[in-house]
Structures are given as structure tokens and as C-alpha cells.
Amino acid sequence: MIKKIALVLTCAAALLLAAGCSSQKADRGSSSGSGDTINIGAVLDISGPSSSLGIPERDTLQMLVDQLNAKGGINGRQIKMTILDNKSDETESVLAVKKLIDSEKVSAIIGASSSGTSLAMLDTVQKEGVPLISLATNSMIVEPVTNRKWVFKMAQSDSIVAGNMIKYAKSKGAARVAVLYMNNAFGDGGKKALLKAAADNGISVVFEDKFEATDKEMSAQLIKIKGSDAQAVLVWAIPPSASIVTRNYRELGLNIPLIHSHGIANQNFLDLAGDAANGIVLPVGKIVVAEQLPDSDPQKQVLLSYAKDFTTKFNTPPNTFGGHAWDAFNMLVNAIKEVGADRAKIRDALENTKNFVGISGVFNMSDRDHNGLDESCMVMVEIKDGKWKLIK
């Protein structure tokens, strides 16, 4: 028995030794490789609950890397992109980011797709000094900036989305609104932003309530809204729960305006909700209505070209999540073009990014703002017969 255990332990030790050696080889690889390749890493939620975010992000990144390398890379150096799946799990996220830093020696990291998995990686990148560009929304990811020196964020902050929703409600003459949100990190951030935006615009929130992402029935909450004197309903959720809310809303015959968040801005929601979706108003990233934008819009060219590339390659139109990956990758490439593959220099270059025309907006980073977007990066749309109609 002792022999057997000794055998197992020896095997384990030998395996680890081999792993250690190979990682040391990787050390040498990267030091010599710094001449010809640039290592970039990504940690995305490719499987698990937030995989609908991670998959278009992965596809976009792979497409962009292939395009760039085919064109000769950055200043003659090829990009080696390592994309890891964190299974939408926070602990896996921590392990993945350490793997990228230690085994792949990456210059910068893109990810993660959702707020929880992004927040879990912060401590490691701050400690190791590696630039991280998150694709998630929660503003805690980049605030306070003093503790988030190495972290940037591509997605519009909740406050921008909420500001657009509340201002639309106000423009329609609503002074009292009801707020409904899904009970997870996404909805929680949205609720806080909505309450703040409402207070800033002098609108009173007469009712607020929540539902679980897995709930099958939201009538209870909507019945209470029906009994209140709210003049508009603001919902912050993603499908399928957002679809169920919409159905219940129509079934109960509520007829005050229904304003959703950007969480439903995908084709799947339209397909599922059918007629029930007609008349819903929501703020979206411009990628959703790229073709309807006026030609004067600074982003229009970029949007159309990304949409064309993505549609040609994957036979499906791109969405905002893929757009975040596009922004992160191209902003990073710009930084590396300028300053090379050094982690600290990349960070400084990212922080000094100005007038970067991307998919999610025109970014202006600074040492006080690691998101760099303002309210004009989103537009309001109305759903009509299964199509997004830009509200001008």
C-alpha cells in the first residue's frame, strides 16, 4: 500500500515537474518570441449561464485576429491570441487569468463577459500589473479608478442606459414610473442606476420590484403595478425572463408605456415575443440599427464594416456583445502599435485613448474615467412588427 501511494505521488510529482519544465520553456519561448509574436489573452464566459455573451465575443476576437495576422500583424509581429473559457464561474475566472499571465505571458487581457467573472479577476491583474479590458457593464469594475489602475471597460455603464430610459419616459410626460428588474448582478446594477437617474431627472419611482432570472411567472409583480398609479414601466432584464414579463404584461392588459433596457436587444427576443413586443421602447447600442443611422453619425462606417465582416463569416448579424470585443481588441491593437508589447506602456496608452471610434461609441479615456463613453453612444428604438425602428 505504501508502495502504491508512493507510486501515485511520484507520478504526480513527475507530472508537475514536467508541467513546470514546460512552463519554463514557455518562459524562454516568450522572451525570444517577443521579437516575432505578441501574446494577448482573453477570458470569456463561453459556456454556462452567460454563454450568450461569450460566444459572439469569442467569434469576433477570432475573426479579428485572423484578419490582422493575414494583413501582417502589428508592425510585422503576429498576434497570438489565447482564449480561455471560465464557464461563467468566478473561481475558474481567477484560475484562467493566472494561466494567461504565468503560462502564456500575455501583454494584456480581454474579459470577462459578465460582471461577476470580471470582478473576480481584478485583484490578480492589479497585483501582477497586467492591463485588463472588461466587456461587462457593472460600473464597480472600473470605479473607484484609484483602485482600478489596470482595468478598463468597453460596455456602456448602467448609468448611460438608465439615463436614456428615464429621459425617454420624461419626454413622454411620465412623472411617476414603476421599475422591475431581474435579481442578479445585471439587474441589481440596473436598478441602482435607474433610481439615481430618476432622482436626477425629478421623476418619482412609485413602485420597484424584482424577479429571478429563472422565474416562469411575473404576474404577481405586474398586478401590483396595475394597481399603482405609475405612468410607465421600466424593465431591466434579459431573455427568457424579459420575454415572460412582456407576455404577462400583455395578458394582464397593462397599457402604459413599457420601456425595456438594452438587455433584450437581440433577435431571439423579437422571435420569441412576436406581437407582444410591438411598441416596446428601449435604448440600444448603435450596432443594432446601423443602417438606419444618419450618414452624419461618426460611427456609421465602422459599424457597417464590422456588420458586413461578421455576417459574411458567421451568417448571423453581430450583436452588441461582439461589438464590445471588437472595441477591446482594436483599442488594444492601437495601443500596441503605438508603444509595443510592454504591459505598463500599454496601460498608459489605453488610458490616453481619445476619440476612438468604436462599435459601442466614441471613447475618450482619462485617468478619472476608464470607460470613456457618454449618453450619446446609445439611441432609442421602438419595436415594430419584429424590427427595430430608430426613434429620431
Add this chain to the structure above:
Amino acid sequence: MVAAASLVFAALPFVLKNNYLLSILIVIGIYTLVVEGLGVLMGYAGQVSFGQAAFFGIGGYTVAILTTRFHCETVPALLAAMVLPALTAAVIGKPTLKLREHYLALATLAFGLLVHVFFNEGRELTGGPSGLTGIPYLNAGGFIFNRDYEFYYLVWSLVLLVFLGVRNLDRSRIGRSLRAIRDSEVAAEANGINCSSLKLQAFVFSALLAGLGGGIYAYYVTFISPAPFGFNMSIQFVLMAVIGGLGTVWGPVLGTGLVVVLGEVLRWFIPLILPRAGGEYQIIFFGIILVLAMIFKPEGLGAGWRRKVRANETETAEAVSLNASVNTCSSGR
């Protein structure tokens, strides 16, 4: 043998020099703390808990809340992280463990879900679904643990302590009594063993270790949210305990290592054979491997060893009863 294993583990950081591999070992170590406790509950007392992630989470949140909101020191915070789950376990365990069958499993299942709801809903205290950030580094008497190798030594020293404790238990009167309960509760009771009290002690012990693991986890990741403490994690812990082999001292270490390493290996291996394959293949393979392991080696992978230890220690009779035993504490009628 334990000394040899300790030596190997002590030497590893010098060989590895790779934070990624170290962090995997740290995660294995943290989970091992939890699974050692669960192993005592399942392997010796014959009870299942489907709520171990809740105790793990209570430990984690205790540290997170005490340190971020009350600026509590490390040692009292970690002590609280152990005591609180233990007390909770005593409250749940006392009535349910008097009953036979799966009632502890059912109660812990419900309790785990309830605690998860609380993590999400206790916004003022737990930060709600967004979680709590800014947990300070672990600070033991002025020594700050914030590098991976420091954590590695801390976690595995704790594992060693727990391991030695469980091994002593295994060889003590309590260990023998617990095994007797598992094999036949009626027979144990007839021999003057107080079944429900011993089972309760095992349950409280498992909660205490889960809380310790959770506390260390919070210090290691420095961010906590409800997501890692759901029912899925409880299932993972049960899997780790079973795969390694129940009723063995080495089982939990082995099982935890296998499950974590298998996950990492699949992550690396699947894309090699199926390029562009997503995480769904990993999930499928994990499930299939699990089912196959249970069909072909239901007693767990560490079980073969135990039989031999017992044989060496000329407790053959016990070994026979152990292998042949149908788990009467939990097998229903």
C-alpha cells in the same frame, strides 16, 4: 508516508515557479478542507449533505463582511467563519439527525438554497448579487499573505493538520463508533453508541471545516458574490468526496484533486481533438466520466487502499463488513 507526501508538497513551489499551477493547487487545497469534513460525514457517519456550499459560503461571507464592514483582524474573522457554520449546522442537524433515511440530505438541500437566497437578498450585509469587493489580504500577526506561494503553504499546512486530525479520528474510538453507525445503526445503538449525538458531531465538524475553507477562499480571491455558493457547488463537493473513496483518509485529497484537475485537463484536451469545440463538450465529458466512474468503481478510487490498510492492521473482519455493508443509515427500507 504522510511525511513523504508533505515533503513533496513543500518542495513543489520551488519546482513549479508558475502561479497558474500553484493557484490550481491552492484551489484544490481549499476544496480539500471542505471535502475532508464532508468525507467524515459521508464516509463515517453515513449521511449526505447537499448544502455544504452554503457552509462554505457562510464562512466566506463572514470573513468578507467582518473585514470590509467592521475592519476585523484575520484571526478572529477566520474563527468566526468556522464557528458560525458550526452553530448553524447544530441547529439544523439536531432534529433531522434523529430520523433515518435521507432527511439530512433533504434538509441540507433546502438549507443550501435558503442561504443562497439570503446571500442575494441581504443587500445591506452581503452586497446582494453584485457581491463584496475589497476584502483585505490575509494578515497573520503582521505577516501578509498576498502571493500565491504564501497562500499555497498556508492552505496545505491547514490541509495537513486536518488530515492528521481525521486520521487520528479514523483510528480512535469515535471513528470506530461512527463506522459502526454507518454499517448498522441498530447494532451500534445496541452496543451503547449514541447514534444521533455522534452523527451530529460529524455534521458540525463538516460545517466547521467548510466554513474555514470559505474564509480562506474569501481571502484568496478578495471578491465574493453569491454565484460560487449555489447548489452546483454542493454537488461538486459531494462528487469529490465520493470519487476519492468514502471512509478513507486519503479519499478527499485524491477526489478533490481528480475533479479539479480533470476540469483543467478537459479544458486543455478537448480543443485538441475537437477544434472550435466550446465548453459544452467539457460538461458532457465530465458527466460521462462521472457516471462511468460510479458504475465501474462505485466505492471510489481510494477505496482499494483502505481495504489493504485494514488487512495489514489485522482488522480483516471489519474490512469484510465494511465492503459488504449496505449503507443502512441512508439506504431507506
Add this chain to the structure above:
Amino acid sequence: MHLDDQILQFFFSGLTLGSIYALIALALVTTYNITGILNMAQGEFVALGALTACSLSAAGLPLAAAFILSILITTAAGGILERAAINPVRNASNITLIIITIGISITLRGLALLIWGTDPYSLPSFTRGGPLQVLGAAVNSQSIWIFGLLAVTVSGLFAFMERTYWGKAVRACVINRMAARLMGINPHILSFAAFAASGALGAAAGIFITPITLATYDMGFTLGLKGFVAAIIGGINNVGGAIIGGLLLGVLEIFGAGLISSGLKDAVALIVLIAVLLIRPEGIIGAVSGRKV
């Protein structure tokens, strides 16, 4: 809307939700009593049935044909899994068997993710027309179908138990598994039948709720868990208890959400569950089985 109307509306919504839980609990309890296995993969049968029906219907099959075919496929899946994974280790300990069902559930969920992805799918309502007005409360027409399914299943089950040889064999198993075996009832066939029936029942439940709740690859996890909670509230040894437990759980959840707080609606149900376990562990109408030591 007045409070009375609200309460009525909550009650109907709760019954709809509760019927879903009751159907799943029913399958769980039946399997548990026949085989002694807590089938953690029950929820996955629900998802599998619902998603298969969505795909078949989208492929152009008429609704009824899609339902029947999908129920048959899921029934076969239940039976095959029992033969492949449960039957070979039927003498293993209960923990092992539970873990095997967990493994099956992980595998099925992974397969569903692979085949259907993360997008939700939908089916049209069985009957056209808006919600019915009952005493001032709106009742979705699909809810009526779900109540109907529950009623048909329950009466079918009782007829089977009372009238047929195999029904009596099942009842014998429920009363005393060991004695039933000694009386020459073949537990292997019963176990096979229990899993196949679980597949059928799960698939039917999944298809009936999809027009309301949509179908996603991971819908089974929560539904299975809720089914468990319902089964425990009603009494894990009692078929009638499963139905009462399911309905009660649904109503409690909706009233918890409506009258207390949405976030705590699960807590309300779980606190009831823990109270039941602590005070009356055999379930609110459970049979005598929580033998004290």
C-alpha cells in the same frame, strides 16, 4: 385593482406554477418509491422533452405530432438511461445511485447546450385567444391546459394503481420494497418502467409549460429542484402529497412574491420546507415512515 382581485389573481397564477411543480414532484416521488433513487436528472427530462418538441414543431411537424414524438423520444431516453447506467449497479449504495443520476443530469444538460445552445425556444399556445376572465382575474388559456394535464395524469395514475396488476405491484413496492421483491415482483422491470414513465411525464410537463415559460437548455435544473422541494413538503413517500406539495409551493411562491417581497419568495417556500422537515419530516400528509430511532 383591489386587493381581493389581486389575491384571486395571485391564487390562479400560483396554481399554474404549482401544477408544473406537482407534475415534476409526481415523477420524482414515484421513482423514489419504486427504486429508492432520488432522481436528480428529472428536470433534465423536462428540458429534453420541451426542446425536442420545439425543434420538431419548428421543422414543420403539426403540433400534436411534435408532442407525441417528443414524449416518445424522452420516454425512450429515460428507459435507455436506466438500462445503461442504473441497472448495471442496482445493488450499489444509494449515494452512488444519486451521484449517477447527477452525472446523467450533467451529461444531458451538456448535450442540450450543444444541440440547442443558450437561446430560449418557444411553442405556440395550444388554443388561440387571449386570457380568460375568471371572477375578475386573468387566467392564461395555457394554464387551463396545464391543470388539465395534471388532472389527467393524476386520474390515470390512480386508475393504474387501483385497476392493474402492475399498479398493485407498484403499490406493494411503495409499501415495502423488500417484501414486494420476496413476493415475486420483479424490481428490475419496475425500475425500468419508473424511469421511462419519468421521462414521459417530464416531457409532457415540459411541452405544456413551454408556451408560457419558454424552453431553455438549463430550465430543468431549477424545475427539478423545485420539484424536490414540492415532494418534500408533501412527503417523499406519498403520491398524493406530491400534488398537494406542488400546488402549495406554487401558491406560496406567488403569494410570497406578491404580498411580501419578490426576492424572498423562494425563502418563503424554503422556510416552510425546513419547518416541515423539522416539525413533521414525513411531509404534511406523508405516511408513517419517519421512524424515530
